[in-house]
Amino acid sequence: MTAPTAARSFPVVETAVLRVAVAGNPNSGKSTLINSLAGTRLHVGNWPGVTVEKKEAALEHRGQRIALIDLPGTYSLSPYTEEEIIARDFLVHDRPDIIVDVVDATNLERNLYLTLQLLELGIPVIVALNIYDEAEKKGYKIDVKAMEAALGVTVVPTVATRKTGMNDLLEAVTGAIAKGSRSLPRSQSYGEDIEAAVKMLTAGIVDRHPALVERYPRRWLALKLMEGDRRVLAEANISGVDSLMKDAVGHLREAHGEDLESLMADARYSLAAGLTREVLQRPSVRKTEMTEKIDRVVLNRFLGIPIFFAAMWFVFKMTFDLSAPFADWLDGAINGPLTRWIEASTNLLHGPDWLVSLMTKGVIAGVGSVLVFVPVIFAMMFFITFLEGSGYMARAAFVMDRAMHSMGLHGKSFIPMILGFGCNVPAIYATRTLENPRDKALTALLIPLMSCGARLPVYILFVGAFFSAQSGTVLWSLYVMGIVLAVLMGILFKRTLFRGESPMFIMELPPYRMPSGRSLAIHTWEKGKHFLIKAGTYILAVSVLVWFLLNLPWGVENKKDSYLGKVGSAIAPVFAPLGFGNWEASSSLIAGVIAKEIVVGTMGEIYVRETEKKPEGPAPTFFEDLREIGTSFASAGREAFTNVISTVGITSLKAEEKEEEATLRSVVAKSFTPLSAYAFMAFVLLYMPCVVAAAAFKHEFGTWKWFGVAFVYQTILAWSVAFIVYQGGKLFGIGG
Amino acid sequence: MNLAMLKPGEKGRIAKMGAIGPLRRRLMDMGVLVGEEITVEKVAPLGDPIEITVKNYNLSLRKKEAEGILLEDPK
Numbered sequence: 047m048t049a050p051t052a053a054r055s056f057p058v059v060e061t062a063v064l065r066v067a068v069a070g071n072p073n074s075g076k077s078t079l080i081n082s083l084a085g086t087r088l089h090v091g092n093w094p095g096v097t098v099e100k101k102e103a104a105l106e107h108r109g110q111r112i113a114l115i116d117l118p119g120t121y122s123l124s125p126y127t128e129e130e131i132i133a134r135d136f137l138v139h140d141r142p143d144i145i146v147d148v149v150d151a152t153n154l155e156r157n158l159y160l161t162l163q164l165l166e167l168g169i170p171v172i173v174a175l176n177i178y179d180e181a182e183k184k185g186y187k188i189d190v191k192a193m194e195a196a197l198g199v200t201v202v203p204t205v206a207t208r209k210t211g212m213n214d215l216l217e218a219v220t221g222a223i224a225k226g227s228r229s230l231p232r233s234q235s236y237g238e239d240i241e242a243a244v245k246m247l248t249a250g251i252v253d254r255h256p257a258l259v260e261r262y263p264r265r266w267l268a269l270k271l272m273e274g275d276r277r278v279l280a281e282a283n284i285s286g287v288d289s290l291m292k293d294a295v296g297h298l299r300e301a302h303g304e305d306l307e308s309l310m311a312d313a314r315y316s317l318a319a320g321l322t323r324e325v326l327q328r329p330s331v332r333k334t335e336m337t338e339k340i341d342r343v344v345l346n347r348f349l350g351i352p353i354f355f356a357a358m359w360f361v362f363k364m365t366f367d368l369s370a371p372f373a374d375w376l377d378g379a380i381n382g383p384l385t386r387w388i389e390a391s392t393n394l395l396h397g398p399d400w401l402v403s404l405m406t407k408g409v410i411a412g413v414g415s416v417l418v419f420v421p422v423i424f425a426m427m428f429f430i431t432f433l434e435g436s437g438y439m440a441r442a443a444f445v446m447d448r449a450m451h452s453m454g455l456h457g458k459s460f461i462p463m464i465l466g467f468g469c470n471v472p473a474i475y476a477t478r479t480l481e482n483p484r485d486k487a488l489t490a491l492l493i494p495l496m497s498c499g500a501r502l503p504v505y506i507l508f509v510g511a512f513f514s515a516q517s518g519t520v521l522w523s524l525y526v527m528g529i530v531l532a533v534l535m536g537i538l539f540k541r542t543l544f545r546g547e548s549p550m551f552i553m554e555l556p557p558y559r560m561p562s563g564r565s566l567a568i569h570t571w572e573k574g575k576h577f578l579i580k581a582g583t584y585i586l587a588v589s590v591l592v593w594f595l596l597n598l599p600w601g602v603e604n605k606k607d608s609y610l611g612k613v614g615s616a617i618a619p620v621f622a623p624l625g626f627g628n629w630e631a632s633s634s635l636i637a638g639v640i641a642k643e644i645v646v647g648t649m650g651e652i653y654v655r656e657t658e659k660k661p662e663g664p665a666p667t668f669f670e671d672l673r674e675i676g677t678s679f680a681s682a683g684r685e686a687f688t689n690v691i692s693t694v695g696i697t698s699l700k701a702e703e704k705e706e707e708a709t710l711r712s713v714v715a716k717s718f719t720p721l722s723a724y725a726f727m728a729f730v731l732l733y734m735p736c737v738v739a740a741a742a743f744k745h746e747f748g749t750w751k752w753f754g755v756a757f758v759y760q761t762i763l764a765w766s767v768a769f770i771v772y773q774g775g776k777l778f779g780i781g782g
Numbered sequence: 783m784n785l786a787m788l789k790p791g792e793k794g795r796i797a798k799m800g801a802i803g804p805l806r807r808r809l810m811d812m813g814v815l816v817g818e819e820i821t822v823e824k825v826a827p828l829g830d831p832i833e834i835t836v837k838n839y840n841l842s843l844r845k846k847e848a849e850g851i852l853l854e855d856p857k
Contacts, residue, residue, distance in 0.1 A: 552814070
């Protein structure tokens with residue numbers, strides 16, 4: 047073994063913040079470990095410019111301030127995947143003070159492969175030998191002392207799910223920094239041939255390109271040049287690299303062929319295998335493991351798909367049934383008491399009528415439309431995190447990949463798509479389970495074609511008015527239309543926007559594990575919080591804008607004279623070939639941008655012009671209101687509970703019809719024909735995603751680009767389909 | 783003989799990696815290397831992808847990706 051690779055001296059600063067990067071394989075329990083270390087101090091965001099999640103936390107241990115930075119889970123540090131590029135760029139260019147490498151003790155060899163690459167960086171490394179309990183249960187005996195000696199780093203056995211070893215880990219971190227450069231890992235030898243070439247390359251670089259030595263760890267740079275790492279070659283832009291390479295690796299190329307990347311992978315893996323043999327003793331008789339037993343059923347040729355659909359049905363029902371009562375409760379509390387309070391207090395301050403209206407119908411309604419999504423996002427994140435953490439998500443992808451791959455998607459795309467039938471918003475967020483940016487974007491683009499719950503009130507209104515005899519068939523046809531178009535658009539996108547090789551599938555099927563409650567809570571909470579803050583702002587703004595459109599100029603008697611009506615009239619001719627070229631329909635469609643069910647509400651306001659106020663009893667007092675909020679929350683909880691128990695029937699399809707709806711239906715029946723009604727429904731199904739979905743697109747992808755694509759293609763698609771329905775129908779003389 | 787041709791329960795030793803570029807590197811990073819013994823565990827219900835064990839853990843890949851992994855001829 048050679049001396050420590052002191053590529054550069056490390057400034058030992060006790061007072062400054064210690065920057066600790068946490069690296070490790072996916073499924074190594076890295077996420078749980080971070081959560082255990084950080085607790086409530088965790089901050090979740092995104093790596094700049096990409097959709098990969100970035101977690102950070104500020105801690106203090108023995109007076110030493112520590113900044114934890116979670117790197118994306120990776121198997122290697124190749125230049126090919128987004129996650130790996132983020133991890134290595136951070137390690138190489140941002141140079142953390144210490145790397146904590148989370149190693150899965152039950153899968154030592156493959157995890158050590160990454161460890162070896164981390165050791166090449168010349169940064170102190172501490173190994174957290176995680177999932178240690180499971181390794182022990184399997185009868186694995188790991189010689190921690192021997193591992194420390196071989197790697198030249200501190201190895202701390204941990205069980206992140208039970209917070210075991212967390213203090214030892216922090217001790218090791220602060221201890222390593224006290225030791226300064228003596229804590230640098232031993233550099234591992236990849237064999238004489240390779241080491242000789244590394245030596246020559248390093249000397250050549252130091253000699254001819256001293257500036258590069260400042261930017262990269264020497265040994266790492268030399269190894270990457272040998273591998274022919276395209277990113278380093280492009281970044282470093284070394285002149286004369288060919289002659290340098292020829293001298294240093296010429297003989298290696300002669301002996302092993304051009305492909306030195308494979309040579310390096312082999313060298314690292316044989317070292318990892320050797321280390322594993324040295325430190326790990328496996329029991330000679332292997333028991334059949336729980337995971338194997340479960341998979342025999344779950345991935346069974348005949349049972350696999352039914353089980354998958356049962357699981358999906360369960361998750362779908364749970365997500366929407368569990369959240370619906372709370373969403374209704376929020377809705378009730380906001381539109382009832384809260385609106386009354388705001389109204390009363392604005393009146394008290396002698397605010398003008400328009401202000402009262404802006405506050406209640408614009409701002410509060412906007413806040414309400416944000417808040418009602420929070421329960422469903424909480425519920426969805428909870429179940430998605432559970433599916434991922436338990437290991438079932440990978441199985442779901444395995445079972446469904448064939449079907450999804452035919453439309454250019456990944457097996458994991460299926461779950462977000464299914465959630466889309468409930469609500470597109472959590473579905474777009476659920477695309478985060480897809481690692482590849484291309485898979486993710488394509489899935490999100492197709493989700494809006496899944497007919498969400500908010501479109502149902504529109505269908506119910508029109509089906510009730512025109513197709514009550516065949517209501518089931520007509521409703522069904524709309525859902526099927528969405529699915530068929532998603533398949534067609536998927537194939538189209540695959541050939542146009544996403545041309546080229548489809549991303550690879552290579553995916554680990556990790557052992558089944560119980561996700562820790564803490565991880566579930568953190569992910570659920572973080573997502574809900576971010577939605578409120580980030581998406582909330584946009585939604586509120588649009589809601590206020592629509593209020594202005596609908597109510598200005600202030601005091602308009604006839605909605606046709608409002609700005610919304612004027613805009614509606616202006617664009618109405620566009621819809622003429624579709625059969626509904628009147629200002630009422632187009633204005634409703636504009637308002638429906640907030641949420642598609644608002645199409646019905648707006649139609650109600652426009653068509654049913656009875657503005658006489660409903661006779662109301664005396665307004666409830668403040669305390670009555672408070673009590674009402676409390677009791678209705680309790681009953682929402684009860685309802686959620688009963689929903690969970692009796693997951694039968696769709697709760698969102700409540701058949702309580704108000705008088706106004708009947709009136710609206712009869713008015714609609716006069717203004718549309720069956721054919722134009724069907725064209726209108728198709729248009730509502732397909733036209734641009736609602737503002738909340740738009741905000742989800744922006745939030746999840748960090749750019750408006752994909753929402754823009756969805757907006758353009760859906761607008762074209764909606765118009766074309768409605769056109770074909772209406773004109774085609776007329777041609778055949780149906781219901782025209 | 784390539785990996786995609788094995789049936790569940792059958793084993794093989796990798797003779798050559800036919801895949802190129804990122805796919806090759808990814809496979810190697812996952813421990814799918816020349817000389818490694820691979821067992822095919824399962825085929826997905828719809829016929830694709832397949833599940834294999836390599837280096838003592840489970841990995842799934844599409845048949846198209848498995849076709850590039852050439853095996854030694856059975857003795």
